[in-house]
Amino acid sequence: MSIALLFKMAAVGILVTILSQILKNSGRDEYSFFVGLGGLILILTWLVPYISALFDTVEALFQL
Amino acid sequence: MDVQRLILFGMVAAVFALVLKSMKSEWGQLLSLAAALMIALYLLELCKEAGDFLLGIGRYVENASSYLRILLKAVGITYLCEFTANLSRDTGNSLIAGQIELCGKIAVLLLGIPILASLLQVLEGYL
Numbered sequence: 001m002s003i004a005l006l007f008k009m010a011a012v013g014i015l016v017t018i019l020s021q022i023l024k025n026s027g028r029d030e031y032s033f034f035v036g037l038g039g040l041i042l043i044l045t046w047l048v049p050y051i052s053a054l055f056d057t058v059e060a061l062f063q064l
Numbered sequence: 065m066d067v068q069r070l071i072l073f074g075m076v077a078a079v080f081a082l083v084l085k086s087m088k089s090e091w092g093q094l095l096s097l098a099a100a101l102m103i104a105l106y107l108l109e110l111c112k113e114a115g116d117f118l119l120g121i122g123r124y125v126e127n128a129s130s131y132l133r134i135l136l137k138a139v140g141i142t143y144l145c146e147f148t149a150n151l152s153r154d155t156g157n158s159l160i161a162g163q164i165e166l167c168g169k170i171a172v173l174l175l176g177i178p179i180l181a182s183l184l185q186v187l188e189g190y191l
Contacts, residue, residue, distance in 0.1 A: 010080040013091035043094050050101040057108045061115050062140025
């Protein structure tokens, strides 16, 4: 249980939102979309190990 | 088990998710997913002892350990299905959530069939 990951995710989320707002206001909608997508993929790469760890733990615990 | 840590963790996560949800909803959902995953991992680590204890009880009763294993398996399937269904309901996909729940029910039913069959066999022996 690491609170650091939550802080990181919140920071990335806020940064990406601000960046995409700035890009959208300066008329570059396509860049703002890619910034959002990049942030999403970044967060997912942090998250996927936890998902697999959860499934491994459940498998080991309940002997599935 | 330090409940205070869990409560604080959930509080911080909820506040962050609230802030992010007002800005961009999918980020808040991802954050709440991360928090839920971490809490679940922590709790399951704690449950390991209880599971071992349950399987240990099975040793005292004849044939009980196989049934207890099936029971544990059913609990595991239900937990995973519930988690995933709640996750997809959170993201607004209640159709997928319903299907996942149905999957879990059918899987548990299939698990229970051997027990039902053995019960019927026992009854047949008495007749």
